[in-house]
Amino acid sequence: MKIDVNKVKKELETLISIPSHKDCDQIQTYLQERLDYIDFEKQYVGKENLYNILSINKPFLINTHVDTVPPMGMKNPFKAVEKDGKIYGRGAADTKGLIASLIVALDYFKEDYPDRDIPVSLAFTVDEEQNSALGSQKLIEKLQNIRSCVILEPTYGEICTRQAGSLEFSLTVNVPSAHAAEFEKFDNPAKLAFKIITESEEKLSRPINIIKFKSGWDFYAVPKRADTLLEVKLNKHEVAEKIVPIIEEAIKNYKDKAKFEIIDAENFLCFEEGDSYNLLKKAYEKALNQPAKKGVMPSWTDAANISKVVKDCSIFGFGSLADCHTEREHISIEDLEKMTKIFYNLFSILTQPK
Numbered sequence: 372m373k374i375d376v377n378k379v380k381k382e383l384e385t386l387i388s389i390p391s392h393k394d395c396d397q398i399q400t401y402l403q404e405r406l407d408y409i410d411f412e413k414q415y416v417g418k419e420n421l422y423n424i425l426s427i428n429k430p431f432l433i434n435t436h437v438d439t440v441p442p443m444g445m446k447n448p449f450k451a452v453e454k455d456g457k458i459y460g461r462g463a464a465d466t467k468g469l470i471a472s473l474i475v476a477l478d479y480f481k482e483d484y485p486d487r488d489i490p491v492s493l494a495f496t497v498d499e500e501q502n503s504a505l506g507s508q509k510l511i512e513k514l515q516n517i518r519s520c521v522i523l524e525p526t527y528g529e530i531c532t533r534q535a536g537s538l539e540f541s542l543t544v545n546v547p548s549a550h551a552a553e554f555e556k557f558d559n560p561a562k563l564a565f566k567i568i569t570e571s572e573e574k575l576s577r578p579i580n581i582i583k584f585k586s587g588w589d590f591y592a593v594p595k596r597a598d599t600l601l602e603v604k605l606n607k608h609e610v611a612e613k614i615v616p617i618i619e620e621a622i623k624n625y626k627d628k629a630k631f632e633i634i635d636a637e638n639f640l641c642f643e644e645g646d647s648y649n650l651l652k653k654a655y656e657k658a659l660n661q662p663a664k665k666g667v668m669p670s671w672t673d674a675a676n677i678s679k680v681v682k683d684c685s686i687f688g689f690g691s692l693a694d695c696h697t698e699r700e701h702i703s704i705e706d707l708e709k710m711t712k713i714f715y716n717l718f719s720i721l722t723q724p725k
Contacts, residue, residue: 372479372715379707380458383471384451387460392441395497399424399437402495405474408481409489414513416505421497423506427513431646431721432492432681433473435466435523436499436506436673445698457701464690468702469523469710470495476714490721492517499673502635507673511680519647519683522674525690525702528709529666530655532648532685534674536605536639538614539582541598542567542622542631548595558628560597561586567629568601571621575614579603600634604669611636637671645683650720651713657720658712 391398403411403424414423439462442448448461458468477489494513496506514520544560544567564586572579579601586597603618605611615633622629655663668674668686678684689706 372712374475374479374708374711376704376708378478379471379475379711380453380704382474383458383460383463383468383702383707386467386471387451387458387462388449390449391437391462392439392500394420395422395438396420399495399497402437402470406477409477409493411493414509416498416509418498418503418505421505423494423496423510425492425494425510425513426489427492427494427517429488429490429492429721430516430518431490431650432494432514432517432520433523434494434496434507434510434520434673434677435470435473436497437466437470437495438497438500438506439465439467440500440696443696443698445700453704456705457703458707459699459701461700463700464525464688464702465692465695465700466523466525466688468690468707469525469688472707472710473523473714476711476718479711479715480718484722487722490718496673504673504676507676510673511676514677514680517681519645519650520674520677520681520685521647521651522672522677522684522686523688524668524670524672524686525688525692525695526666526668526686527691528689528706529664530648530651530685530687531666531668532642532644533607534640534642534668534672534686535670536609536611536637537602537635537671538605538611538633539600539602539635540618540631540633541600542629543599544597544625544629545595546593546628549593551591551593554593557593559593560595563625563628564597564599567622567625568599571618574617574621575603577603605637605639607639607641610638637675640675640678642674642678642684643682647683647685651685651687651717654713654717654720658716659709
């Protein structure tokens with residue numbers, strides 16, 4: 372089908388202009404009013420004034436989060452900027468570009484088939500960019516009749532039926548402070564923390580991500596403390612319980628100076644490959660006339676919560692995950708067009724007699 376990309380671009384520009392890193396009420400209100408031909412209900416998640424909006428009446432669910440990370444150094448984060456065939460702005464790929472394509476595809480389907488029901492359930496959830504993920508935690512209370520779910524995230528256009536696990540932990544180093552003129556006689560907690568991280572990486576045979584690192588004083592002294600927040604990915608068939616002893620082994624020689632604490636742990640997940648994969652793959656190949664690619668989502672997503680109830684899950688969306696959460700966040704106009712075509716074809720497939 373022919374897609375008017377200007378419609379998708381305009382929709383994305385509107386979505387980017389609505390900040391949703393703190394309060395999601397404005398964007399949820401917009402989505403309810405914009406998709407006024409769909410009956411949504413509000414589902415409060417128990418934090419401030421945050422709520423999901425849901426239309427749960429079909430066994431195939433499309434879910435996406437509407438919240439974004441803060442501007443984080445991005446200039447004019449809430450004004451879409453088009454450059455070299457790409458649209459920049461906070462949430463452009465994660466996940467407002469995907470939402471824009473979804474909205475326009477729903478419009479096209481409604482125009483072409485005014486007498487047909489929208490063939491999917493929809494859930495626009497909140498709080499995904501926070502550690503609490505209250506939106507998808509609450510959502511699962513409503514999913515008893517859902518058989519398949521596509522979770523929208525930037526996956527470079529790969530259909531992901533697996534999600535990498537991770538172990539997040541803190542490492543704290545405490546040592547005696549000293550006048551900085553005599554620094555060579557004392558342990559520096561920052562150096563010691565890096566040494567422990569390096570030794571842990573060697574034992575784990577993989578890199579450790581440093582999410583946060585805090586140490587040092589404004590005064591001329593060796594600091595007493597270094598605080599770090601770290602993360603290590605878990606591979607297929609690995610569980611966090613097997614990784615913890617390896618880290619403990621790495622710091623045992625520093626136990627009087629260093630301690631670590633598990634913050635969060637998510638094991639590697641493999642979802643069932645049912646309609647969420649098969650029908651999405653069919654829609655992809657029909658829309659783009661090329662084979663779909665499988666992948667592994669390297670980041671935590673709401674699929675971790677949703678799959679507790681709905682085993683048949685796929686994570687999918689165009690866009691560069693590496694550029695999300697940065698000042699470079701963008702999505703290409705070509706990818707917006709592709710997403711819209713895939714959604715429309717998915718809706719068409721779901722309305723065909725089985």
